[in-house]
Amino acid sequence: MELLRPESAEAASAALGNGSVALAGGTELVPLLRDGIVRAEKLVELRDVVPRGFDGTRIGAGTTLAELEVDPQIPQALREACSLAASPQLRSMSTLGGNLLQATRCWYWRLNFPCYLHGGDVCHAKAGQHREHAIFGSDRCASAHPSDPAAALLALGARLHTTARELPLSELYRLPTDDNRDVTALEPGELILELDVPQPEASVYLKAMERRKWSFALVGVAAARFADGVRLALAGVAPVPWALSSPDALEQATPLPGTAYKVDIARALIRRAVEAVGAPRSA
Amino acid sequence: MRVELTVNGERREADAWAGESLLYVLRERLGLPGSKNACEQGECGSCSVLLDGRLVCACLVLAAQADGHELVTVEGLGEEAGLHPVQEAFAETGAVQCGFCTPGFVVATADLLARNPRPSDDEIREALSGNLCRCTGYAKIFDAVRLAAGS
Numbered sequence: 001m002e003l004l005r006p007e008s009a010e011a012a013s014a015a016l017g018n019g020s021v022a023l024a025g026g027t028e029l030v031p032l033l034r035d036g037i038v039r040a041e042k043l044v045e046l047r048d049v050v051p052r053g054f055d056g057t058r059i060g061a062g063t064t065l066a067e068l069e070v071d072p073q074i075p076q077a078l079r080e081a082c083s084l085a086a087s088p089q090l091r092s093m094s095t096l097g098g099n100l101l102q103a104t105r106c107w108y109w110r111l112n113f114p115c116y117l118h119g120g121d122v123c124h125a126k127a128g129q130h131r132e133h134a135i136f137g138s139d140r141c142a143s144a145h146p147s148d149p150a151a152a153l154l155a156l157g158a159r160l161h162t163t164a165r166e167l168p169l170s171e172l173y174r175l176p177t178d179d180n181r182d183v184t185a186l187e188p189g190e191l192i193l194e195l196d197v198p199q200p201e202a203s204v205y206l207k208a209m210e211r212r213k214w215s216f217a218l219v220g221v222a223a224a225r226f227a228d229g230v231r232l233a234l235a236g237v238a239p240v241p242w243a244l245s246s247p248d249a250l251e252q253a254t255p256l257p258g259t260a261y262k263v264d265i266a267r268a269l270i271r272r273a274v275e276a277v278g279a280p281r282s283a
Numbered sequence: 284m285r286v287e288l289t290v291n292g293e294r295r296e297a298d299a300w301a302g303e304s305l306l307y308v309l310r311e312r313l314g315l316p317g318s319k320n321a322c323e324q325g326e327c328g329s330c331s332v333l334l335d336g337r338l339v340c341a342c343l344v345l346a347a348q349a350d351g352h353e354l355v356t357v358e359g360l361g362e363e364a365g366l367h368p369v370q371e372a373f374a375e376t377g378a379v380q381c382g383f384c385t386p387g388f389v390v391a392t393a394d395l396l397a398r399n400p401r402p403s404d405d406e407i408r409e410a411l412s413g414n415l416c417r418c419t420g421y422a423k424i425f426d427a428v429r430l431a432a433g434s
Contacts, residue, residue: 003284003301003347023345030343031324033302043301045347066337087413088391090325092337093344213412214326 002042009049009191013163016189020044024062025093027086028102037103037112050097051194061097061192065149068096077203077222081152081235084207087214097192100150100172101184104143104239105132105216116141117181117239126256132218135255135262137175137238142256145173145183146216150241152205153197154233155222161194162186169195173240183240200224202277206269207235219265223273227280232270237262247274286350290315291359299346306330306341309356317357317386328414331387332356338394340413357386360393369393372431373424380418387414392428401432 004020006012016022019041023029032038051060054073068074069083069091085091085099103109104117106125114120125133125142133142150169158169164187172192174185186192203224209215220235232244237253244250247270253263288295290313297312304323309315309332319329323342330341333355360367366374369392379385388411395402395410402410407428416424 001301003345023348026345026348027325027340027343030304030345034323040302043345043347047348087325087328088410089328089331089338089340089413090343092334092339213408 001040004042004044006044006049009163009193012044012046012049013189013191015042015044016191022046022191024050024095024098025064027090027094028098032103035110035112037110046191050095050191052095057197057199059096059195059197061100061194062095065091065094065096065099068149075152075156075197075200075203075224077152077155077200077205077224078149078197080205081148081207081220081222084205084209084220085148096149096195099147100153100169100192101186102147104183105146106143109143117143117176117183119181130256130258132216132236133256133259134238135253135259135266136234136242137240138254138256139175140178141176141181141239142259143239144217144236145238145240145242146236147241148205148207148217148220148235151220151233151235152203152222152224153195154241154243155224155231156200156203157198157224157226157231159196160192161196163189163191163193165190169241170243175239198226200226200277201281204273204276206273206276208265208269219262219269221266221269221273223270223277225277225280229280230274230277232273234266237266244270247271284347284350286346288313288346288349288351289353291355297346301345301347303346304342305332305334305344305346305349305354308346309341309354315356315358318390319383319386321383325413326415327384327417328387328391328411329384331390331414333390333394338391338413355390357390360389367393369396369427369431372427376423376426376430378420378423378427380416380420384414384416384418388416388424392431395428396432402428 021040050062052062065082108124207220217236321329325343
């Protein structure tokens with residue numbers, strides 16, 4: 001394996017693909033390489049080419065979760081989502097862009113079962129162990145998306161600037177389909193560079209876990225209040241971060257036998273989150 | 284590839300392949316086995332070191348990412364003349380069972396107390412949440428952190 005250190009984001013983009021994989025903080029990629037889930041001939045280090053830090057509502061995708069969780073400029077939901085993610089050691093290294101692109105914690109996928117997400121015909125979790133899995137969007141694959149910041153940013157209405165285009169975060173994600181098993185819509189070589197994160201009137205992120213620290217979300221609920229209403233988004237409930245059009249939309253959930261309990265948790269957290277952010281000022 | 288690191292104040296160089304972890308380089312190439320290799324997934328914190336003053340899991344950092352940067356490992360905390368106050372406190376309170384997690388806890392505790400000399404119990408829990416003791420000796424570890432904070 002070889003390490004490349006491109007001098008610009010354009011050069012990094014051009015170097016990706018054909019066995020070359022992007023390396024940012026490494027907290028996700030390093031174990032996946034070690035376990036043989038991701039194979040790479042070349043690593044393309046992004047540290048010097050993806051913006052880091054924030055200015056007003058613009059956040060560099062190379063900013064670490066540790067930097068975001070403590071800064072009062074950052075909306076509360078995103079700060080809380082960062083501080084409730086992973087452990088201090090991981091938050092020191094992990095970048096916001098990398099966090100948005102992290103893979104599911106589904107152990108069938110992580111153990112390299114020939115599952116739907118890996119290109120196979122079946123989702124092993126559906127007939128097997130799926131307590132941590134989806135309650136929405138699980139028609140093909142029942143994995144749960146693990147990113148807490150993604151749910152917060154979805155509720156906040158974040159927009160992404162990539163090396164190729166500008167798009168709302170909601171359009172970054174897609175459910176896997178028979179002809180494309182990716183859960184993101186990034187093109188080959190496309191890098192997330194910066195995010196625009198609107199300032200809400202109020203926002204919050206609540207997370208249910210097996211234990212109170214260093215655990216992935218069973219259910220995470222982000223709520224953000226803007227002048228035109230409250231937006232909700234959930235982590236840990238679908239193969240992608242899941243926006244809810246209203247609290248009642250939770251009742252459209254299609255849980256598996258082992259994940260029905262998540263609907264009850266989500267209902268309780270949504271109620272608390274909506275109470276916490278209050279009604280829009282104009283309402 | 285050649286990596287240059289400042290480890291515990293000393294300039295060190297090592298040859299590493301591009302996918303090699305910082306932990307491997309520290310233990311196997313630089314003769315610093317204090318940082319322990321346990322889960323290799325970032326879950327246990329036994330390999331905790333300071334990279335440019337930030338607490339990280341050395342098993343999840345590639346040596347290449349640390350190239351040109353400053354590291355403090357558990358070997359860099361004490362001195363010839365005596366132990367670091369956190370090491371003293373762990374010894375004094377008996378906050379060691381099998382001892383495998385101890386270097387990581389000591390580094391994480393030293394990092395916490397450098398930033399926050401008088402942490403609350405909740406702040407201790409948060410700061411040490413990335414370190415696991417499989418002997419579950421947490422009560423004594425808490426005693427050690429409180430003792431070190433008072434010293």
